[in-house]
Amino acid sequence: MPTNLLNQPLRLPNGGVLRNRLAKAAMSETLATYDNRPTPGLVQLYRRWGASGLGLIVTGNVMIDRRALGEPGNVVIEDESEMAVLRQWTQAATAQGSALWAQLNHPGKQSTRGLNAFNLAPSAVPFREDMAAFFDTPREASAADIQDIIQRFGRSAALCKQAGFDGVQIHAAHGNLINQFLSPHHNRRSDDWGGTAEKRRRFLLAVYAEIRRLVGPDFAVAIKLNSADFQRGGFTEQDSLATIHALADAGIDLIEISGGTYEAPAMSGALHEPLKASTAAREAYFLGFAEQARATTRVPLMVTGGFRTAAGMNAALRSGALDVVGLARLLAIDPDAPAALLQGRDSTQQVRTISTGLKAVDRLGIMEVLWYARQLKRIARGQAPRPAESGLAAFLKSALGSGWGTFRTRRLRVR
Structure with a gap:
């Protein structure tokens, strides 16, 4: 192989330097307690990734409000009460040179029925009919709600800086609250x-401005943004390009490109199968959109989804369309994969489509979260992942655990 571009460092607009071009993208770990406190399991998991050679590690969902959870077991950072464990987490991940960014999120309407007392969204738009049984119709956020959420994003970012994170990533993709505000399908406001x-x-x-105000110019502030929602009447590629330009003007440090929502799960590859031969050869799902964005901005770009080989990752970097290669699911089944890739070798594992055989479940794409979260929990316990684990068995165990987790979360909140 020619020079392995994965090994090149990258200087960010804030002055920080990533030691190489490989990043662990966010995956939902659900490793917090049911009252949303970080645990030693997170420390163990991130120590393993920190030892793999990654240039950047982005956490899974860190919620900014205990009343607005995406799943049972989300970490919430809204005060200083868990600062000691947060510092253990950051030290474990960064001890060998990786940068660690916390992904800050508010799920909006995209939280399963019964977990929160109520869900907020830009407008009271229900989920599509076949998903309505799992998700409540949200309340429309008031002007006061909006201002409170903006302030919470800023406060959580400031706490992350205090805990030793190197940056934060604003989650504005995959159908969560900020993505809902960006989408004309979900946002039908006239104010x-x-x-x-x-x-x-x-x-x-406004969220970005509040975060930047509180963390200053030297702390990395990035964003995960959909290239499109792949949903009729939703956020389009033209909308996304305009948003990228606005963020570049505002001073964002890195933009991770993804796509899809719970209702249209493009981020997991569910909307990309079967792939055209030309797309399969290029590997990354969103590389074409990254090329469009690169034509009009010099902000560092990260693309996640679909990468399989060191050659494919190098080809994408050589094209100039992106600056950072994001990996997620592969690192749940092979947490040591970065060490091989940085030497120009491929992982011995391959990401596969997880199927339960239950059409109603598989159509939702939820196993691309639940199955991989089970592998993360194994790593967090010091065990090896199980790449061949049955999708159906994982679903049944996850469904039982999620139901119990929802019950325990609500009980703890009532107390």
């Missing part, structure tokens, strides 16, 4: 927070 593309972007830009 200052909706009605035009510019007003739909206002919430995201």
